[in-house]
Amino acid sequence: MTGLTAKGAATRDRIVRAATELILERGVAGMTLDEIRDGTKTSKSQLFHYFPGGKSELVAAIAGYQNSQVMAAQEPWIDRLDSWRAWQGWRDAVITHYTGLTHKYCSVSALVNEVAPTDPELATQVIAYADRWLAQLATGLHRMRDTKLLRPEADPDRLALAVFASLQGGLLVMQSKNDIEPLAAALDGSLTMLRSYAP
């Protein structure tokens, strides 16, 4: 969204945050624009002004907000996964972020999964977030191979893909069991797997 004044952008942000909180609290079932309007104390014309694309645009903004929260929670580790200490720090940061959020997290991803199949733009956006996340894991592992923390035969891109799949599966099983333990087991398993490539 371009062309908004600073004040306009702040208002739009406020609506996105309030809508996200609302969905986290109430779940996605029956979530209509009217309910979001009521819940975020936004008038019809205001909502249309900030989200001319309707529900689709609002969901995209919510997905973006959720993504930025998840990525911020992994700072500073996610940008420098080039040491064993950083990987352990990252693992702990991910667990801390999702602990207590297990059930809530489900609502936003359910919303996105509901809308994405019929909204190619949102689907592309979600794939871009995932690809960027995966690339950050791979960048760290490439550096570790360069600095001989990983053996020369280690394939950083393939290892990153394995860690990323494990992370996503950990989140999925965490949601279905409403328990942080599957995510912790998945990440610990990934770190054990990575460590077996140390010289």
Added chain:
Amino acid sequence: MTGLTAKGAATRDRIVRAATELILERGVAGMTLDEIRDGTKTSKSQLFHYFPGGKSELVAAIAGYQNSQVMAAQEPWIDRLDSWRAWQGWRDAVITHYTGLTHKYCSVSALVNEVAPTDPELATQVIAYADRWLAQLATGLHRMRDTKLLRPEADPDRLALAVFASLQGGLLVMQSKNDIEPLAAALDGSLTMLRSYAP
């Protein structure tokens, strides 16, 4: 579904199979009972006779059929994951099953994910399938610790959870990228992780 004659059960099976094929071909969007009726050459009264619970019951039957296909594809390994050879055989069987099925698989799981949040019975059924799958992985790992193929400090239940999360995440990323490689990387990573617990 009880109380059906052998012939009735066969007819019901035929409808479930045809509906599954239809969903695999056409995708889930706009999948209505009318379309399923047309596509499977079933009359309205026949469909109601075999699925008095409507779409919900049909989706449950489709999920059951899909589950039985996936589990059968892992035979004979899944029942005896108590050696390194069995784990490698299982890994290969999973990859063989999903190769070429990457995009198609998406449709059935999308259908189930769409219906499950508002259908507690289906949700319970899907969780039971997952739990049984996880338990089979754990059973094999328990045996391997008993027979000293794993070190005494290995925690078979936690390792099984890590492998299962990795498998589910591999399937998820496989679907979003329409590529078998993420699943292969995830399973290979899991096997590497398990092997690091050998004495």
